[in-house]
Amino acid sequence: MTRLFGTDGVRGLANGLLTPELALRVARAAATVLAPSGESERPVAVVGRDPRASGEMLSAAVIAGLTASGVDVLDVGVLPTPAVAYLTSVHRAALGVMISASHNPMPDNGIKIFASGGHKLDDDVEDRIESLISGEGLLPAPTGAAIGRVRVTEDAADEYIVHLRDALTGSLDGVTVVVDCAHGAASSVAPAVYAAAGAQVIAIHADPDGLNINDGCGSTHMEDLQEAVIRHGADLGIAHDGDADRCLAVDASGSVVDGDAIMAVLAVAMKESGELIENTLVATVMSNLGLHIGMRAAGITVVTTAVGDRYVLEELRAGGYSLGGEQSGHVVLPALGTTGDGILTALRVMGRMAQTRRSLADLAAVMTTLPQVLINVKVSDKAAVASAKSVVDGVAEVEQLLGDTGRVLLRPSGTEQLVRVMVEAAEPELARRLAQDLANRVGQV
Numbered sequence: 001m002t003r004l005f006g007t008d009g010v011r012g013l014a015n016g017l018l019t020p021e022l023a024l025r026v027a028r029a030a031a032t033v034l035a036p037s038g039e040s041e042r043p044v045a046v047v048g049r050d051p052r053a054s055g056e057m058l059s060a061a062v063i064a065g066l067t068a069s070g071v072d073v074l075d076v077g078v079l080p081t082p083a084v085a086y087l088t089s090v091h092r093a094a095l096g097v098m099i100s101a102s103h104n105p106m107p108d109n110g111i112k113i114f115a116s117g118g119h120k121l122d123d124d125v126e127d128r129i130e131s132l133i134s135g136e137g138l139l140p141a142p143t144g145a146a147i148g149r150v151r152v153t154e155d156a157a158d159e160y161i162v163h164l165r166d167a168l169t170g171s172l173d174g175v176t177v178v179v180d181c182a183h184g185a186a187s188s189v190a191p192a193v194y195a196a197a198g199a200q201v202i203a204i205h206a207d208p209d210g211l212n213i214n215d216g217c218g219s220t221h222m223e224d225l226q227e228a229v230i231r232h233g234a235d236l237g238i239a240h241d242g243d244a245d246r247c248l249a250v251d252a253s254g255s256v257v258d259g260d261a262i263m264a265v266l267a268v269a270m271k272e273s274g275e276l277i278e279n280t281l282v283a284t285v286m287s288n289l290g291l292h293i294g295m296r297a298a299g300i301t302v303v304t305t306a307v308g309d310r311y312v313l314e315e316l317r318a319g320g321y322s323l324g325g326e327q328s329g330h331v332v333l334p335a336l337g338t339t340g341d342g343i344l345t346a347l348r349v350m351g352r353m354a355q356t357r358r359s360l361a362d363l364a365a366v367m368t369t370l371p372q373v374l375i376n377v378k379v380s381d382k383a384a385v386a387s388a389k390s391v392v393d394g395v396a397e398v399e400q401l402l403g404d405t406g407r408v409l410l411r412p413s414g415t416e417q418l419v420r421v422m423v424e425a426a427e428p429e430l431a432r433r434l435a436q437d438l439a440n441r442v443g444q445v
Helices: 020-034 054-068 081-090 123-133 156-166 189-196 223-232 259-273 289-297 309-319 342-356 360-364 382-387 389-405 428-443
Strands: 010-013 044-049 072-078 095-099 108-115 150-152 176-180 200-204 236-239 248-251 280-284 301-305 372-378 407-412 418-424
Touching (some): 020 054, 020 108, 020 123, 044 054, 044 081, 054 072, 054 108, 072 081, 081 108, 081 156, 081 342, 156 189, 156 342, 176 189, 176 223, 189 200, 189 342, 200 223, 223 236, 236 342, 248 259, 259 280, 259 289, 259 342, 259 360, 280 309, 289 301, 301 309, 342 360, 372 428, 382 389, 382 418, 389 428, 407 428, 418 428
Parallel strands (some): 044 072, 072 150, 176 200
Antiparallel strands (some): 095 108, 372 418, 407 418
16 A cells, blocks of 8 residues: 655645545544543644635544544634644644645645644654554544534634744844745735734735635745846745745845755854754755855754655754754744744744845855756666666766765655656756766666
8 A cells, every 4th residue: 555644744636535535534543643532631633724725625524533533623724834833832732733735736735744742743653643544443433522622713823923923033124025925824924924023025926715826826936926026126035835834035136045045044143143053954965065065164064864844853853953944945943843934934034134234145145056957767666776787887977077066866756656866066067967867877777
């Protein structure tokens, strides 16, 4: 059986792979593992969603599954994913459930589950939940007064906004920002938070109708944001995805500032303030070599993990570090949140701009992005590629040629028969040529 949980929960076509029946069973299995019966107080689950239409259907199924398992539900409605994680923690809930497919197009949806404290699940916990979903074990079925109850809260957004505002020291007075809300969960929260912090805010793509989430906008489609920043003469632009756990940026000239550059800006700021524990930044293997070079020059160590913010989170917890993230814009500040928070990240970036009176382009110049070429190669056997002599020899040749001026990475997909070939080099044409040569070798295995 194919593993149901991916790198970030259960995700698929809503009412296709991800049916209400599956959502209900996922919720019941999660409740059984994370909120076992027999506790002195009835367990509570926080449930939120992004505004896509199928979220209404799937949220109802999840709530039904939780209450059928004897869990009380705090229904917080449409809120960002990090808000659900935060509320799970502050309300001391046994678990939190977010209905969202993040940056995916509207027809998809997903179920993200948080354990108590607002933490993402470890692999072994997901495996235990999966075994119950597949029918390997009994699910509780309380009756009468033991059935869970539902409370709809109207002040959850306000709680989260106060938390975000408290995370920023100082004011954003003098900062003009365009924020692309992706017609998603950030649409009401992000503009309000940035304005409350003192910024002049211009919001775009902030009118969700259930069908337009991520549609040509947000962190996966930056063109409208780039144009709006230039047209309004703004200091920067901020792009969120559908559930606002990502943050990418645009500087005043319209150039994209990705997650690597954002982490570099924050790492230097936190080193100066003494907040960067062990002077260490945690990033994934996909982060650009330019980040490593720039951080080395700044006296900051970069620790790398596998791709996926869950692995970044594991390393942050294991090492007690204070900053980590991904090139895609998931940035985690453990002292302020248990998961990636795009709105919090944006606040910290703008706070650095306001504090130093420097432009985003100037701050981001702490690193220079090396040209990076990524080619996805379809293969019949991912495992065979890693040991194929032609591929091993090819990688060795590229590494010898590049030395410390570039990098090569071959990474099998976690969900498909694909191998991702990535090459970074000082010259774009060299990176393209070397990546294509390796891709050809991989495709012949």
